Amino acid sequence: MRVDPSRTHDYGATMVVPQQAPDYPWAVYLADRDLRFRLLAFDFDSSRLGPDRALADSDRLAAHLDNLGVYFLRAHSGPAGGQHIWIRLGEDGADPAAVRELARVLGQHYATFDTSALRNPAMGAVRPPGAPHRDGGRSVPHLDGAKLQQALKRVGRGTTPEVVTWLLARHPHTSPRPIAAISATVRVSDPTTNPHLDRPRRPLSAATQELLDTTPGKRADRSAITHSIFLGMACAGRTLDDARTAAASAPGLVRLREDRDNGRDDLARQWDRALHRAATFTHLPDDNAPQEPIDEDLDTIERALTVHAVRFAQPGGESDERILYALITFARTARTRTLDIDCRRLAQRAGLAASTISRRLRVLAQTGWVTQTDVAAGTRAASWTLNLPPKGWEDAAATQGNPPPALTPAPTLLAHHTHDLWTPRPGLGAAAARIHWALLGGARTPEKIAGATGYSLKTVEKTLQRLCSVHLGGLGPASAESVKGELHAAAKELGLTEVSAGRRERHIVDRELYAWWNDEQAWRRRKGKKRGPKRNAGMATTLALPIDGPARIKYGRFPTKPGGRADYRTARDTVRGYLAPAERVAA
Template structure:
């Protein structure tokens, strides 16, 4: 097979013709659909999840080995953002159940006439419809699929085109997935007909089906809107060396300050050099300008020392900065940036400039929490966040208790401030502070609007550090310390001394981490991006830690349910007058109620011991049992 667990190989295409065999003891096809429509079809090794059933899908996890108990969605594109799946989502919310069914009927008829294998499913209890097909060969490019979505939207009013027009993060719930309002996404076919249809869809259909469908749906062309796009700056070369084909301009004041200031102890001098060269490249400077700066500027001492030791790396680093500057988002005047972007860039750069600081006890968790808060702040467009420890723990792959402890440490160091404590069901409000005065090299990035230098892994630190593989050593993972060593090793720091300087760990700990990485083959792998996640997932499965983060998310979901249930119980008890309420029950045969129903209605009275105190052990069993009953009924 050319695909493992549904992970695409863009250079090989789709060649799999896997047989679909229903597992025994699975009358509702849940395991069959999960193995096929999620694990086999997913173009990426990660899925988006909605553990609290709020339809946010803000977190991603590696594809779990077992069927999750909460909704999830698969991406439609692979790591190259080419569509390997087409999931047509007909929403009943805007025009009603009847229109959604009629629209899906008409599109399915078109596919049948074209001889295209596809699978239809009821998305859940609200009447929405999904139509799925799998693309063979190299998939379809995003622009063509976007054109198809525009054409179809003029014929099918209930079609939700968001996933088809967002190649980076667009995702749809596959067949077999729970719906937040109850039930699951259920195929129209059952039994042998379903098995046959899955086998046909597995073979894939030619990507030309996209153009066929466009031709069958006459439409008014979409006029391009003035959106941000990639600058098309060409790299040219003259007597002064390679440079961008753009006018020579003055360097930003912050870059001038970086050039004229020697790095402080503990600052990542390689990252600082990349920052300076990137800014020089965007200002139209040439290789000769870069060499002249390296010869004298205090801020580029790292490159100057390398040259003195006989390893002149200036030309290679300039080429790297030039290539990146050539593809920067067109926004020369920063007109579309907001102050929040500059502030968050400053925080990210402060984290990169103080990497050795996070080598202290608990520092790896602190660093991860700050990266998670920064990512959430970018989405919320504010540094003031209302977030509870469990939800933050899901984002940074830590237990809620760990997050609670480490937030207090970060508050003591000034990175965050507890603005408003939690109260009842209201989460605590935290302010992500601007970095302290750690030198000009920390805040320069924010002013220039440039992100921190990439590590060469093709991943963000948060995505890398939160993988299941880096679970604690006691659980069978490689540990957070090893994750940080791997990150810097893949960034080009290979010596034990260099890794110790970057991570803040002792040489003994570094050697142990390198031994672990060497034994798993991770030091030999050159994979990046989604391919690297695939390598990490393979090692995680071998070590038995795959799915750790998904299981943690489920525990946090139960914890939140218990918390809400107890608060509702407290409110009910404090209400004056005669008490009337639902009897407590632990029966798994009770009617499954929507997730939006109050906890006290779904679970009854909160269990208590003989002394009147809350019995959380029994309460947790009630939540687990009734949740299981709901899934079985679905």
């Protein structure tokens, strides 16, 4: 098991399960040595949206499991109000790729769901019932006494691994872009005996060498450090044998030696993971390699947004800024500026309504920022190209030889700007988000904030007063975690902790309605005698399908009004009933 003796949320140390459980936090692995999942632990975190939302999300998943006839155990994870749901798998366990896909899909449905443990079969671990929490208290089951003993007996029998497929069927989702669609430019040589990239061997980058030579601190994410080192070594043409040699003594790879000493030699899998990442994505953290054209283009776009930030202080400008930063994050991942993306997916990344995305994309197309290269057709999203800065938006300082401004990473800015606190009234609004961001960036007076954001001095002063009213007007240095906590506290005070979760649910319902109506239309156009399920608006609230199927099979015939027109209100209620089963939750 993995242990955290220092109570710092660092489970880097491992140990054989002792006869007496330790009095500090400990966690059990979810997968076996063959990396097949024997346990499923669904972790709902209360740190961002609060304990009420974590409990509501876990209630919804528990209702799905209950309707599917799956035995599970629920637990309060600790004093902060987080929730755990445990399932024991029988037979040979579940395939890690299927569990990883389930984690991705559940992340689309539950705003508080933590996917990390289910996405990492080698290291994924969760504190079981009874394990202490670093902030005090323990993980405590919802049940006690005879009911708890009965639940443990039922769960102990194990559930078929098909539960992974059943849950995927119960949670409508969009498929990720296949890896094959992203250009792979480097071949892996000698894949069976000594795998490495088919590229010349060259010195390691300064960043990779520093990671190799430095022992990770107690709070460091050693797994991430190992991956970064192997990624840099793969880019430099190193081989699996080189990785083994480095792991034998390099301070930065101490995690691999600890795992090996505890009977989990994970080096080959970690190297394979880094190697295939390096082969698929040509842009990798390597100080010695020149930037690729796609990264230079995206840096140019992002620099223009930074230099001309004041130009977004106009009606609709804040939305345009978020959309452009969101498109940059998608483009950096896809390695192309031409993206197939629907409005709802972009809306979730930018923290806006889908209707706002649709409207502002047309405005951005008129101003030259984006170009629609292909229209939407059926279930295929429209294709958009993110253009280089239009005329008048160039980085004048850079072209004149002055050093360009430091770029703020788009994900960091979006994480701040898309917080529930910045929604329109009763939230503080998008302008307040930009003013608070300038405050965090070092602007210390209303005049400097006005100059950085483009708003009038009167607007800035009025907004600063509102920020102070929710305890966000401090000027001292603050860590990312403390800022996150302050934003959540302010959102909770204003009753805004479920805005993004509600938007996520609406987008999923809209997708299902669209698919249902398309199925209905196809059924009506079909020639010959038509057979199908009866029209029953309440059908989906009680039916629990253990397999996936067309929307018309899941929900029945699309409801209509007396005149024959589609009844979207009833249809929406039906889909919601399917996504959030009736409260019949096994504790």
